[in-house]
Amino acid sequence: MTQTIRFPDGFLWGASTSAYQIEGSPLADGAGPSIWQRFVHTPGNIRDGDTGDIACDHYRRWEQDVELMKQIGLQAYRFSINWGRVLPQGRGAVNQAGLDFYDRLVDRLLANGIKPMVTLFHWDLPEALDNQGGWLNRDIADWFADYARVMYGKLDDRVTSWATLNEPWVVADGGYLHGTLAPGHRNRFEAPIASHNLLRAHGAAVKAYREMGGKHDIGIVVNIEPKYPATNSPADVDAAARAHAYMNAQYLDPVFLGRYPEKIKDVYGEAWPEWPAEDFELIKQPIDFVGVNYYTRSVNKDDALAYPVRATPLRQTSATYTETGWEVYARGLTDTLTWVAQRYGNPPLYITENGAAFFDPPVAEGGRINDPLRVDYYQKHLRAIHDAIEAGVDMRGYCAWSLLDNLEWAHGFSKRFGLVHVNFATQERTLKDSAYYYRELIASNGKVL
Ligand SMILES: OC[C@H]1NNC[C@@H](O)[C@@H]1O
């Protein structure tokens, strides 16, 4: 007998995007380039040579995109600010046209009853700051706080949900350790420094918000991927623990507990620096929520050669995998949410990203795009969230990744996560079946699950 699923009254239903992945027009109206401008225009970095030069052309089509949000019935829209659009040099002079773009977007969202959920940094660091060391320069905590103050000053009268960073782990791991993301460094000694400065910048921006008298919610968005040992051998259990410390605890432990997990030293070895104690006072500013981005889990086997965690994920034979090679494992979301709740004192949580890239069939006659695997993914993961709610986790809302098919970083446009299909040649948008399903879900506050 399927139970009647009830999400809490006031549960917030939204969808997410990020600036570089959808906006296009990276240098329009005085905007300064981000590190992604160089990275995508360096041959070999992005599949098919795709770039964010146009992407979903959202910078120019934003009004029709808000109409799409309305059509789906979104109650919230999570998006990020392109730092370089507002501060072309990353510091100093403000580009009024850049600020105006986000100002107009916020007003239009509110006029449509859609709550703006703003992320200050979603990977597009201004190139001018990277030229001064970027996340490797300790001064970036102040640069980021100054940028945050500009945005608070302009939007905090209407924006009531702020997130400092999106997924600091991806920035450090992709941008500084493996070099698969901008700025493309491959240096095991730089990665912890970048990661630590990201957390310092988070703390500085939260501190600035409190000092400014900010009264709304401010938090951090982290990706969490639960790590399960392949066997219960001590070697595999320890490998999973290293992987967990590296991807998960390395971020929320400093923010909530004011220290790194001990295991992280076992991951980095001699590449792990000692940190000044006052850094943790800055990092552990009290926050109002955690945004959790969940996609998948990994089952880990001990592997001395798999740097840096010395753990290798094992493919699960009976599982469904998405186009990005991620196992569909909704139970991992319940486990993730209960882990966060239990370890950090049951803070308010939002799922700020969850979704899947599957191969979508072409637009059928009548404009339908049948994406049953994506519908199934959402159904499974929302049920898993409901199980976490039943277990006492303080879930406040859910944002699907993503509103639109967009630039999936180094994958280019080849991986489609959208509820809405984008024809990148014509910029035509088409709601997929998953968008219609999501609309019913929102309208019934989850009852159709
Ligand atoms: O890989 C899917 C998403 N994951 N989190 C960060 C987003 O920018 C990605 O597109």
Ligand SMILES: [Ca+2]
């Ligand atoms: Ca249940």
